[in-house]
Amino acid sequence: MADSSGEKKHSASERRRQKAREEGQVVKSQDLTSAAMLMAAVVTLYWFGRQTVDRLAALFAQTFSQEITGKVSTDLAIANTSAMAIRLGWIILPLMLAMFAAGILINVSQAGLLFTPNKMMPEWKHINPVSGIKRILSLQGVMRLAFGIFKIIIIAVIAYLAIRQQQDAILGVAGMGIPLLAKTIFDCLFQTCLWVAAALLLLAMLEYAYQWWKHEEDLKMTDQEVRDEMKESDGDPQMKARRRQIQRQMVMQRISSEVPTADVIVTNPTELAIAIKYNPNQMVAPIVVAKGAGMVAQRIRRLGLEHGVPIVERKPLAQVLYKTVEIGEAIPLEQYQAVAEVLRYVYQLQGKKVPEISM
Structure with a gap:
């Protein structure tokens, strides 16, 4: 009878999961974090968007309509630019805070509070160009590339459909006043970003589900690994x-x-x-x-x-x-x-x- 001890058929033990976590091997999707941050930005724009647009329009109108007489000094230009940057920062602060909070929340919910100093150290296999080419040409690398292309196509189609749905509003911007033009542009951008964020979030959730399945498969143990771990556990004073x-x-x-x-x-x-x-x-x-x-x-x-x-x-x-x-x-x-x-x-x-x- 053939030896099947090399087949990974046992679910990962708590010790194996803990060891993998200490090495930084956790289920984590950067795309899910990015999608959540974009969705947080869209939701924030929904609540504060009109107010933000009005404040930005007033800021730029005030800045560029100032009549400057005489010679413009460098100090005056720096002062005006600094004041504008500070006011701009306060205007977009809610948007930045929402994106930051969403990024922290999604990262913590995926992997918890995890600090792995060994991951900060450079590894030769990540620097070696030969290893890099092998990773790209591997099955996982090809699948990652294919999924990336698929996401680009989906996002492009979603963005096109969103813009197509609003083409009447876009074509009617000619002759509009500044306030109405700003409102129309904001509405079009908001609808497009909402569609794109929803599509990205759905794709990221599918990718996370695949990564979770792949992570569980990688952590599975062979008969020999189970026996070795039991031997190690028997000699472990803490165990x-x-x-x-x-x-x-x-x-x-x-x-x-x-x-x-x-x-x-x-x-x-x-x-x-x-x-x-x-x-x-x-x-x-x-x-x-x-x-x-x-x-x-x-x-x-x-x-x-x-x-x-x-x-x-x-x-x-x-x-x-x-x-x-x-x-x-x-x-x-x-x-x-x-x-x-x-x-x-x-x-x-x-x-x-x-x-x-x-x-």
Whole structure:
């Protein structure tokens, strides 16, 4: 039979995903960020566009209609230019803030807060022209180029259709006054940008979906990689500590749910505690539902006291049951008599009918 260990058929483990993230290998689409920023700009123009156009028109009208008499000094020209730049900055500030916020939001939503210093270091394979040509001619490079051409064609068609739809308004600009001309140009540009931004956003989402699928496929693991990772994890002190913590949590959860249902807790008296349950209608023999030593034994005793479970001290029996019977297992035949005596004692104290334990 052929060895299929080289086939990537296992989903990536959390450790592999974390390692890939530390190396900067995350699903991230720059096109999605650009499209979101453009859409944010369009939405901002929708809310503040007319006001922005009016303020820009007033600024340029004031700047270029000033009558300058006498010799124009360099200082005056610099002062006027600086004042105009400052006012222009305040006018377009909402647009810049919206685009900046959209860029940050989309980047964080894609990859979270990620800092990878190793990605800042130059790599020879990115500088080597031979490697660059190989990347371009690779299947992924060809697909990226084809998708880029496809996007250009789609955007060109969308822009053409948007302009075509507004051709009557465009052809009617002749003879318009400055305010009406500015309004018409703004409306045409806004509609065109809205169509283009929507198309770019849709294409970017499709590209992101493909990148996510490709990323998941690349992270998949072979049988050998799974085995190697398990070996590494077994020797990792942090992984061992984590597994022990999980095991302790599972034990405590089971103790918390099982001890209140027990019929008796056998102790020796403080170091060991074994919770035993017996239902003659459902069980062939009594079973151990919880056991523990040290802190776990104290936890079992405390739960027993809280829920009214009888606690009986039987040192030899507690030691034997702790060593020989696992949680969920039935009492062995050798210990039937001793356990039966404990159960009869408990039932008599509680005034219950003593069930028969089959030997």
